[in-house]
Amino acid sequence: MAILNEEQEMLRDMAREWAANESPVAAFRKVRAEKPAEGYSPDAWSAMAQMGWAGIVIPEAHGGSDFGWMSAGLVVEELGKSVTASPIVATTIAASAIVLGGSDEQKAKWLPRLASGEIVGTLAVDEGARHDSSRIETRVNGGKLTGTKAFVHEADGAALFVVAAADGLYLVERGEGVTLSPRKLTDMRSHAEVTFDGAAAERLAGGGDDLLDRVLDRARILTAAEMLGMAQQVFDVTLDYLKQRVQFNQVLASFQALQHRMADLFGDLAMMRSAVEGGLEALDSGFGVARAATVAKAEANRVLHLMSREGVQLHGGIGMTDEYDIGFYLKRARVLEASWGSTSYCRRRFASLAGY
Template identity: 80%
Template sequence: MAVLNEEQEMLRDMAREWATNESPVAAFRKVRASGAPEAFDREAYTAMAQMGWAGIVVPEAHGGSDFGWLSAGLVVEELGKTLTASPLVATTLAATAIVLGGSEEQKAKWLPKLASGETIGTLAIDEGPHHNPAKIAASVSGGKLSGTKAFVHEAHSTDLFVVAAADGLYLVENGDGVALSTRKLTDQRSHAEVTFDGAAADKLAGGGDSLLDDVLDRARILTACEMLGMAQAVFDTTLEYLKQRVQFNQVLATFQALQHRMADLFGDLAMMRSAVEGGLQALDSGFGIPRAAAIAKSEANRVLHTMSREGIQLHGGIGMTDEYDIGFYLKRARVLEASWGNTSYLRDRFARIGGY
């Protein structure tokens, strides 16, 4: 496990306590039941922003704490454990794009608003059913952007889109020239197809030719943090269930076959944590980020897929019912596995980075 300083330990503990007490899975059930397209609790997100979580990777000069990626990952992991529905990850990634590629004017305009929670941002990258940033057809002419983006996360609450066009990344405010079509995915969160038709666009001109890849690497690592929290929660919940459930007059945890399966999952979880924390440390050090991101997200995909499936299986038939929370993790897992690159895409990317 990563070695944390005292401030990071305090941040992690605060996030854990808040998520457990103020945003348990029951809170997600309420959000789901409301049927609101934005699919999150505004008051809860305001509380997160007031605690400084939306500005962890934003420079102090622009209203953030500049506390580093490991710190941001600690918060996202704890929120992942309780399936907290919020635009925190999406907004953090939008802010990151501006930090990496924005002009001083763009940074001064948007970063304080994103860090304070006043503005919600998200990335709008992919145009097809699978993640493929090499195929971007959206284009800009005369400062107006046109194109369609599929499955944009947190689109219904977004004030600012960071949009990938053929010639770079652009900032587009939600308003004239922007139309949303809701996409219902299995995790019951906010997703939409977003169509831009002559929307005013402001280019992120800094960051060089690698800006899109740099932003996506950060998206992969931060998403892997949420997945790590989910995997830990599934493991803990399943283990607790096996210790309580009695079958054939014996506690399930006493069956050796089930002990072996849980031992395998424990090993997988340790491997996943090592890969994800390695990605966060690469971001903070600035060294080896593309490789670390591919490893972190591909390992998160592998382990959470197995963990969520085994969690359902080890709960037996009741694991398939809505009464038990375990099924929510599997549904969210399948969406996150496809986000910013599935396992085959990331393995191919890792090979290409190595020149193979």
């Protein structure tokens, strides 16, 4: 487990308390029932922004707190425990792209608005059913961007899109030339196919030729942090259930076979935490980010897939019902596993980075 400083501990505890009291799974159920246009509660997002969570990785000069990626990961992990619907991950990734590759003018224009929560940003990369950043056909001609992006996270509430084109990353403001077609995925969150038809675009010219890869690594690690929170919650809820449920006049937790399964999951969870926190630490130090991000996402995919499946199964028949929260984690897990690189994609990428 990572060693946290006093500020990070306070931030984690604040996020944990807020998520438990103000954004439990019941709040997600309410969002699902009310279907706000943004795909999340605007009031909840406003509260998060007021606590400074939207600007954790944004420099102080542009309205953020610059607390670093470990701090951002701690907040996202706690929100993952209650499957909170919010654009915090998408906005943080979009902000990081501007921090890495934006001009002084672009930073001054967009970062304060992202840090304050005034606007939501998101990353638009993939054009097919699977993540593959090497296959991008979106083009820019004369400052006008044309192309289609599939399954863009939090697109419904986004005012700013960081779009991957064949020659780099571009900033596109929502408006003329931008059309959204909602996509309903199993996690019941905001996703859309976004079509850009001659939309005005500004290039992120800084950050080097590997800017897209660097932004995607941040997306992988922060997404893995959300998955870590989900896996931890599934483990805790399942363990509590086994300690309470009585079958054949015995508490389920007394059966040795179930004890072995939970022990294996506990070990997997520890491995996942090590990989995810290693990724966050790599981002803060600036060393070995590509490998750390690939390992973090691959391990998060593997463990959460297993944890969510076992959680539902160990709940028995009731685990399949909407009355119990455990199913929400499985559904969200399957979407996040496919985001920014499946397990097989990450394994191939790690082998490539290692020279194989």
